[in-house]
Amino acid sequence: MRVKILDQGKHEVDAEILDGRKFKLPSIQEAWRFNFAKHSKAKGASTFVLVTVETPKIVEGCLIYKMLNDNEPYMAYIEIAPHNKGKDRKHDMIAGCLIAYACRLSFILGKGDYKGWLAFDVQEQDKKEAIKLMSHYSLKYKAKRFEKTTVMLISPEDGEELINTYLK
Amino acid sequence: MKQIKNKKAIVKKEIEESRIWESNKLNALSQYILSESQKQSKERKLRNELLAIQFQIEDYIENDKIENRMRVIDFVKLYLKTLKITQKDLANIFEMRDTNLYKYLIGDRKLNNDLVLKLSYFSHTRPEIWYYLQTKNDLNELSKETEKVKKYEKYDYQKTVLAKSMR
Numbered sequence: 001m002r003v004k005i006l007d008q009g010k011h012e013v014d015a016e017i018l019d020g021r022k023f024k025l026p027s028i029q030e031a032w033r034f035n036f037a038k039h040s041k042a043k044g045a046s047t048f049v050l051v052t053v054e055t056p057k058i059v060e061g062c063l064i065y066k067m068l069n070d071n072e073p074y075m076a077y078i079e080i081a082p083h084n085k086g087k088d089r090k091h092d093m094i095a096g097c098l099i100a101y102a103c104r105l106s107f108i109l110g111k112g113d114y115k116g117w118l119a120f121d122v123q124e125q126d127k128k129e130a131i132k133l134m135s136h137y138s139l140k141y142k143a144k145r146f147e148k149t150t151v152m153l154i155s156p157e158d159g160e161e162l163i164n165t166y167l168k
Numbered sequence: 169m170k171q172i173k174n175k176k177a178i179v180k181k182e183i184e185e186s187r188i189w190e191s192n193k194l195n196a197l198s199q200y201i202l203s204e205s206q207k208q209s210k211e212r213k214l215r216n217e218l219l220a221i222q223f224q225i226e227d228y229i230e231n232d233k234i235e236n237r238m239r240v241i242d243f244v245k246l247y248l249k250t251l252k253i254t255q256k257d258l259a260n261i262f263e264m265r266d267t268n269l270y271k272y273l274i275g276d277r278k279l280n281n282d283l284v285l286k287l288s289y290f291s292h293t294r295p296e297i298w299y300y301l302q303t304k305n306d307l308n309e310l311s312k313e314t315e316k317v318k319k320y321e322k323y324d325y326q327k328t329v330l331a332k333s334m335r
Contacts, residue, residue, distance in 0.1 A: 001230065002230075068198075069198070104223055107219045107220040108220050110220075113201065113202050113205035113206070114205070116216040117201050117205065119197055146196075147200070151193065151197055153201065156208070156212065156216045156219075
């Protein structure tokens with residue numbers, strides 16, 4: 001799927017979200033937090049990568065999506081490339097595009113009452129970091145915390161809004 | 169030794185999977201989503217279903233390969249099922265004869281602006297996606313024809329027009 005991300009000068013950059021099977025997936029050895037190469041092999045995992053049209057071999061962000069109990073959409077892993085983190089990041093809007101893409105999958109693949117709902121877990125060892133990240137997801141992507149856990153949920157209404165913002 | 173230490177430090181970064189996939193937490197989450205979903209209005213639930221169909225059409229158009237050929241009628245049937253109406257009901261809504269509508273939907277007749285706009289307003293989709301869908305299938309058929317290219321070689325202008333003028 002074609003998307004637009006931003007470069008350092010806030011100019012639009014053409015990018016694509018593609019099936020990750022054709023890519024060498026990122027791993028911890030390449031300074032990523034999650035071992036996508038390993039987790040993508042798990043049963044039921046679908047992996048997607050975001051690349052720019054100009055540099056189609058450089059993974060800018062990665063997403064692993066699963067269906068729990070065959071009907072509940074779940075974003076198992078999401079991460080942006082190390083070079084897209086921090087003040088000197090190369091590109092922006094990558095996480096937004098990948099989360100919106102996961103929301104879109106939730107409409108297509110979610111069944112019954114689960115259609116359009118997207119759940120994910122904030123996976124941080126450090127509690128303070130987890131809370132910081134949860135508030136970021138809450139403010140930027142309208143995710144709501146499930147009780148006192150580290151699980152967050154994006155509703156169909158908010159998912160639709162993210163799709164309209166990031167995938168149009 | 170140093171390398172091992174570093175490796176351990178790196179591995180620590182990833183959270184234990186057992187914490188993520190803890191079954192009690194996931195069961196409680198399932199129940200929570202069900203209860204939240206039940207609070208949604210009928211209109212919202214219908215919107216969720218309709219968006220799913222729209223995204224499937226968009227993906228079908230965008231995908232390079234067609235695994236299962238889907239005609240206009242196949243997607244329209246998804247809308248009919250979701251909205252719990254028949255094709256005849258749709259023909260009435262569109263002020264058309266059922267048989268006439270059917271010919272357009274199965275591709276015996278080419279879509280026109282009138283029907284495309286009716287489909288667009290009916291399904292809350294962009295009108296062009298219905299044309300793209302038709303064209304996608306036409307191009308797929310064309311790619312099959314080009315495999316039988318020999319049959320069409322005789323139409324080459326060099327063999328038809330130029331060869332004649334050279335005589």
